[in-house]
Amino acid sequence: MTAKNDVPAMPTIDIPLFPLDAVLFPGGEIALRIFEPRYLDMVRDCARDDSPFGVCLILDGTEVGAPATPAAVGTLARIVDFSTTPDGLLGIRAQGTQRFRLARSRVRDNGLAHGEVETWADEARVEMPVEFHLLATILERLLEKTGSVHAKASRERFDDAGWVGFRLAELLPLDNRERQKLLQTTDPLERLAQLMHTLPRFQSG
Template sequence: MVMAAADCTDLPLFPLSNVLFPGGTLRLRIFEPRYLDLVRECSREGRGFGVCLIIEGAEVGEPATPAAIGTIAHITDFYTLDQGLLGITAEGRNRFHVERTRVRDNGLVRGDIRAWDEERTIAVPAEFGLLPTILDRLLGQMNLPARHADRSCFDDASWVGFRMAELLPLAAGERQHLLEIVDPLQRLALLRDALPRFQRE
């Protein structure tokens, strides 16, 4: 069971239409004032922000309703996009549970969150041995940075499960379910069972 790592912490939230997993990479185009404020705050204080799947609403406009389980993201890079917009790259860290939310005057959603501990490291059992091989092939085909990860990562059930969950063409709700699972072997079992859906005829 994943337990809360700390007492409630106040965190700005960034509801999105997709799911960020621990160890994953997120690239965002920032243009709304509320999210420019979020980036300034996180940069000034050296803190992360919470990424949650949108349950109701949209990424732009009125504040959206976030899922109760999300992932803390830490900004790792800034860059300028077309038309002078700000782009950021962030890395997923710990998952968290949102205890309560509130909306600031600028439309930014903030949450009182409890961070979860990292999942325990479990070797990938032989029954799931095909998953690291498929993951390695997918990372190579898509030319993703994770293909350069230490080979020991490919024997870590959590790492393999999170990477597979973000790469397979799953619905957002399925990804959210995989994020919320606290047993890495249960996550691998669901991913293994989902694979036949994506095999070519």
């Protein structure tokens, strides 16, 4: 019997890793400034091969310098746009796709971490239960206020428990450890329940 929170694992793949002080969710986007040679090489290779890299939250260490210790669960990212930042550096915009679990990692001679990862299948679509409709309403207001890329999402998106949960996890002022826990949660309704528990913290007055 498969446990409720088990996620079917897909084949293992080898990818470059980009540990960050941020959590990327499936369907989300992240903007990055690229200046270290190891990551310039990574972007070049990913662009050439149309291949993803892995975004993982840093558990120990920093984004710059010595390789950091990444969280075991991260998200595949695909580059969708390039730009030049105001300070003349390379900028990229990457979109989150599938989540993965890191099976093993190594550091190449250039300091770039690589990992063998087990990708997770996409979550099955689950309709928003009535008890979580408040979360969908809050998400609509946040998207309008922030001008997010998802601000013009179709109505049916707000009936998708997984999509609503991921978008709220991005937008609510949570700390990264909380976001990581939400990323690792494999039941969309459990994720919404966790988010409901955080709401009193953000109520004014």
